[in-house]
Structure formats: structure tokens, C-alpha cells
Amino acid sequence: MLDKLQLENILFLDIETVPEFETFSDLDETKKELFDLKTKYQRKEDFTAEEFYDRAGIWAEFGKIICISVGFFTFKGDVRHFRVTSFFGEEEKILKEFSNLINNHFGQPQHVLCGHNAKEFDFPFIARRMIIKGIPIPLKLNLFGKKPWEVPHLDTLELWKFGDYKHYTSLKLLTNVLGIPSPKDDIDGSEVAHVFYVEKDIDRIVTYCEKDVIAVAQILLRLRREELLIEEEIIHV
Template sequence: MNFNNILFLDIETVAQYEDYTQLPDGWRELWDHKAKSLIRNPDDNAASIYDRAGIYAEFGKIICVSVGCIQGDGEDRKLVLTSYFEHDEKVLLQQVAEMLKKWSGNPDKLLCAHNGKEFDYPYLCRRMIINGIEIPEALRIAGRKPWEVRHLDTLEMWKFGDYKSYTSLKLLAQCLGIPSPKDDIDGSQVYGVYYKENNLKRISEYCEKDVKTLAQVLLRFHCQPLIKEENISVKFKPPVPIKGEQSQPTLL
């Protein structure tokens, strides 16, 4: 496997509104209906579990996409991380779509995510469609034969054909002797960090740690040496130009 042809990816999502009471009437009715199938605790209701709405592309939005690329080979490999984060989801997804178009110039390029086939890839596609953005070639699966789909999924690899259980990236990293990706916040806290602290930078750093761990996990799957911590960096770039729109400077 040519690890230099892989774009490692992770997304962070939240509910579209800060509070259940802010949902427009039509959306509130739809969430009430959806929540009926999610409630397990008799003390819960549609309002009390609204922070879980971010899991579902119809009720959530993407606030951060972090990616990483491996450069070099063997002991000298480097990993460069980049994050896209915006309050305006459409601007964010336009930037990500432009980046993917430029990156996936040939069919040898692959995407890699943990549970990506069940979450990251379809969530990105659904939110792009909702925002009126053309799905880039790297994310397309319609009409493709299985071997033509350019998606890797470390959860699927770890299952080895077993479809009974879910293994988190954190647990997988622990099993493989890789430092834990979570030392600040976890997924359940992203909603609060976004709406209460308004701290997108903190969320992006959390997302980048997942991408770093994801790359290390794939290397371990192939019995390759891990990338040294001093060879891992975050790259700051100017904003990706969006035709017809002026976006604010961000970490890209």
C-alpha cells in the first residue's frame, strides 16, 4: 500500500440549533418523531436528548473536517495535518469539496476514516447535497463496483468480516499500543464546547488527534513503524478561494 496516496479524514458534527426550543415547528415535529426510536430511558424525552441530533445528517451540521497526509517512507515518514472549521457550514463544505477535487487527481488516491462508511463519508455527502454542493469525485459511490470505491475504513478492516460489534478508535489505539487520541474532550462534549464555549479551535485540535491516531492505526495494520511525534505537524494555509464568495481566514 502506498500510504502517500491516502487522505486520512475525520469530521465533527453538532445539532443545527443550540436548544430544542429553537427548532422551527416543522423541524420540532420531525425530531419528536425521530426521538421516539432513540429514547431508552423513561426519564428522557425529545428535548432532553436533542444534543444527540448532531449524529444525524438531517438534524445536524458539520463544524470541522480534519485531514492528514503521510509524506515519505519508513522511519522518516511525516504526517501533516490540516483542519477546516467554520460556523457557516456551506462555506466549510465548499472549502472541503475544493480541497478534495484538487487532491484526488487520479484513481490511486484513497480516503481513510474510522467508521467512515457508516458515518463520515455519507454524512459529508448528505450535507453537501443539502447545501447545494456537488459531491466531489473522491466521495462518490453511486454506480461504482466495490473495487472502484476509493474509501478505506479502519473499523471495517478491524472487523475481519464480523458485523456484530463496534470498536471505537480509542479502544483500537489502546489495543495496538498507540497513544490515546483523546486527552482533552470526547465526542459527547463537542456540543457543549461549540454552543457554550464557542471554541471551534479546541474542537479542531480534538479532531486532528483522531486523524493522527487513524493514520497510526493503518500503519500498525500493515506492521509498519509508527510516525514519530516530532514528525507530526499542523499546516496553516490561506483560505481555499470559493468562487463568488468571500470567506474569513481560517485554519486550512
């Protein structure tokens, strides 16, 4: 089935998220209490809610999206290219631009979205933040009433599981075992909030996010037993 998918019908994506506010003290008292309750079992007795706040970006209720990077294949005869672009800036602007891309270019029945661990994180995070910001959810992200085989999503983590639901493999590990250049050669997810709020270096985050998108595309190519992308085939728009 994977081999029958046309690569140009797949939109590869990755998101970067951070806590919605820079510090725990920036939250109002109600939000502090809610964050305390939300993270109670993850923290146990090891951290206070304030000490745990640097991880708030993993929850859509307490985090926000600062970058969505996407990539897609184009073919002209025998010439293959992979075009990569990113949306960043204010979160509402990011979400609207991403929604416009899907609705205008990847909204047809044959189109699918693809990411790594995206079914558990990226796709629902985007949808939740759109609801919070009052932005209509594109049909490709609105799963209400859909049967599992009707969901237009691919997840390279799920593909690698081969039905083993206990198994988790990070993007860094999977690229390593498949002989793909690591996208984690600068920063990793745990450092994004510091780079965003302290270093204020969004360009560094965009580069990191785009590398993840390229890595996901490379994994799918390996799963299809196709040649990996070379640098000359990758176009940053």
C-alpha cells in the same frame, strides 16, 4: 492488499458535528415534530425529544459539520512526514474547501479516503450535508453505481472487523489495544456540542479532531506492521 497501497495516496479524515441549532426550542414546529419522529425508537420512553436534542449532531438532517480535519503522508527520500490541517468556520465554507482539496489533490483513481467508522458516519454525513447546502459531491464521495470493490474508501473499523460484521470497536479502544497514544485525552464526542455552543472554543475542537486523524493514520501503520509516527514527523499546517 493493504500493504500494496502507497501511503501518500491516502487522505485520512475525521469530522466533528453538532446539532444544527443550539437548543430544541430554536427549531420550527415542523422540525420539532420530525425530530420527535426520527428519534422515537432510540429514545423509547426514557427521554423527550427535547431532552434528546443534544444528540442531534449524529444525524445529517438535524446536525451540521463544524470541523473537518485531514492528514496525509509525504516522503522525501527516507524522510517521512504526516501533514495535518483543518477546515472550520461556517459549514458551507468547510464543505467547499474540503471539496476543493479532494478534487485538486486527491481525485485521481489511485487516491482513497480513510477514517474510523467513516463508511457509516463521516463519508455519508459529508455527502448529505453537501446536498443540503447545494454543493456538488466530489467523485470520491459519490458512490452511485459503484460496485463494492470500486468504492475508494478505507475504514479502520472495517479493517479491524476482519469480516465480523457484528463487531464494533471504538477509536479509543483500538488505539489502546494497539499501543497508540489515545486521542481522547481531553474531550470526547459527547462533549463537542457543549464546547462549541457554550464554551465557544473551536480551537479545542480542532485539536481534538486532528488527534483523531493522527490516531487513524497510526492504526493503519500498525495494520501494515510499520513504525508509528513520532512527534517530529507530524506537521500541523
